[in-house]
Amino acid sequence: MREAAFVKQNKDKWLRFENILSNNTQVSPDEISNLYVEITDHLSYAQTFYPKSNTLTYLNGLSVKAHQSIYKTKKESRNRFLSFYVKEFPLFFYAYHKQLLLSFLVFVLFTIVGAFSASGDGAFVRAVMGDAYVNMTLENIANEDPMAVYKQASEMNMFLGITINNIRVSLMAFVLGIFLGIGTLFLIMRNAIMLGAFQYFFYDKGVLWESVRTIWIHGTIEISVIIIAGCAGLVVGQGILFPNTFTRLTSFVNGIKAGLKIVISTIPFFIIAGFLEGFVTRHTEMPDWLAICIIVISLALILFYYVIYPIQLHKKHERQLNTI
Numbered sequence: 001m002r003e004a005a006f007v008k009q010n011k012d013k014w015l016r017f018e019n020i021l022s023n024n025t026q027v028s029p030d031e032i033s034n035l036y037v038e039i040t041d042h043l044s045y046a047q048t049f050y051p052k053s054n055t056l057t058y059l060n061g062l063s064v065k066a067h068q069s070i071y072k073t074k075k076e077s078r079n080r081f082l083s084f085y086v087k088e089f090p091l092f093f094y095a096y097h098k099q100l101l102l103s104f105l106v107f108v109l110f111t112i113v114g115a116f117s118a119s120g121d122g123a124f125v126r127a128v129m130g131d132a133y134v135n136m137t138l139e140n141i142a143n144e145d146p147m148a149v150y151k152q153a154s155e156m157n158m159f160l161g162i163t164i165n166n167i168r169v170s171l172m173a174f175v176l177g178i179f180l181g182i183g184t185l186f187l188i189m190r191n192a193i194m195l196g197a198f199q200y201f202f203y204d205k206g207v208l209w210e211s212v213r214t215i216w217i218h219g220t221i222e223i224s225v226i227i228i229a230g231c232a233g234l235v236v237g238q239g240i241l242f243p244n245t246f247t248r249l250t251s252f253v254n255g256i257k258a259g260l261k262i263v264i265s266t267i268p269f270f271i272i273a274g275f276l277e278g279f280v281t282r283h284t285e286m287p288d289w290l291a292i293c294i295i296v297i298s299l300a301l302i303l304f305y306y307v308i309y310p311i312q313l314h315k316k317h318e319r320q321l322n323t324i
Contacts, residue, residue: 048095052244094310103230114196147214150282159278166270170229181237188230213291218277220298232262
């Protein structure tokens, strides 16, 4: 939809809402709530299709004013948390699929680089993973239990330690975006090279399948969400490099806000990954079909929530706007 048509269709609602807020007009709570939901929907739409426009600036200001007016004396809805994850974030994230794709492609590229480097230099794995880890793993392979590392700590300690560490990595990927996105790309590259070298090491020792069917029980979500956190850092970097019609400071702040939303969205998935690594991965005796099911379900969950569902919501939202 052209911006002019979008404004023409919705201008009366925006002006009415602005008038209500400015004059403290007494209207029913339901009407206020409905208008606010529509304004935030229109804001999300404008962020996607008119990112350089005055319309976006106007709607953003109206939304902030509305939020302050509505919620300054109102307790936060118990459903706010659910609403963020079910509707608000997926619709918002649609606009950042290009950054997600870039993060994914960089990760895949350097995973291949890591595996290739490990294949050409036996010392590369030790340089990346450390002598202690490599020696321990070699000992585990000799004892016919190559994945024994996941059985050393207690379930709860491993769950908490891994979850906290993964969230830390996610936050680092986001924060490093302030270095024009280069810091984020470096973090993605580093983790990808480690993964590639790690998996080649098991291939070289003849236990690739044992590693894949074990590691990727938790790794499917863990690695996917690191890529998504990388997307958040790239959004911050883009805000600095390409301010468009905004001032560079405003664009930077908008990038920080958008990136932070993306990082927040990953926290439940890191908790799931930590739970799987702490309580499930250690059971290397589980049948292959069960391990494969967990891996496939994990991958489907990530693809649905971050790729398919945002596209579905966007198309639905666009149809609704076109029928107004």
